Amino acid sequence: MRLSRSVLPVVLMLLAACGTPAAKPPEGVLVGVTMPTTSSERWIHDGQNIKRDLEKQGHRVDLRYADNDVPKQAEQIEDQIAKGAKLLIVASVDGSALSEPLQRAADARIPVIAYDRLLRGSPYVDYYATFENFRVGVYQAESLLTGLGLRTDEGQSVSAKGPFNVELFAGSPDDNNSVFFFNGAMSVLKPYLDAGVLVVRSGQKDFQTVTTQRWDGEIAGKRMEEILAATYRRSKVDGVLSPYDGMSLGILTALKNDGYGPVFPIVTGQDAELGSVKSIIADQQYSTIYKDTRELATVTALMADAVLKGRTPPQLNNLNDYNNGVKVVPAFLLNPVSVNKANYHRVLVESGYYTEDQLR
């Protein structure tokens, strides 16, 4: 299923059809782009893709990575404002921690686009480009059920034996997306938990308890180790809801160190990172969620270009769901795609996201 790529032609058509030719932005306008970290492949690709797309439009780009350091990201944004940036694109480390630089951007009349992660607690966020985040969580949970034999790939429920022991992980508590992913997943898992078909033996079920600071794979691995030591001496864990590939690999390492393998519990993920796709091919990680960052960059660059030309971006398809605590931020949401061993080749190789060689 490649729903997400089908969105782009519509976006491009809308853009072409959007009427009177508006003013061209002055040549070589500076756009400030800040990304959270280089410790995960996706943000490296996001940054490169946005830079390339904006430069193709004739803009200049100041691209910074914040090393997951909140004050550093605030300084980078302040610096971009001082350098005369005319628009800011921000993928935050902590979505609620940038109110001051956003206030300064507003004072200088610089529009702000939140990239992938919503900026919270500030009125000075103009637009938001991201994926259907609730759906990401739904897909993660559905793939956990499929892996456990409780659901077919086509979505039919199967009454398998059980109960199955599962453990739950969520993302960083300061990332608005974490809540969407977790709520999406729980919307699917709750009936199974209520019916006792799935059991969380550690008892660690609520969002705050299962979050993972900064999405850190080592922290996730350590928590998995502790759960295995405290809860699974006489029983086995059958599945782990993991919201991000970097955490999934940490969790798998903990499982291996505890003696699991060659058959592993069902472990989910997100981002289709290279290491995780290889792990899926090797029958270790079970699934991931592919989000085409090339598309997100393209949509964001089109949004930015429209804003710089004084237009409302035509690429908005959600005006309700992303309330940042102060206002509802108009958003464009792309579709994620659930990937496992059965469809990785079609989704990731045939789309040109990875080559066969990269996956060897």
Ligand code: BGC
């Ligand atoms: C992104 C995910 C990513 C996670 C960790 C989230 O905000 O939406 O794609 O896996 O951050 O980097």
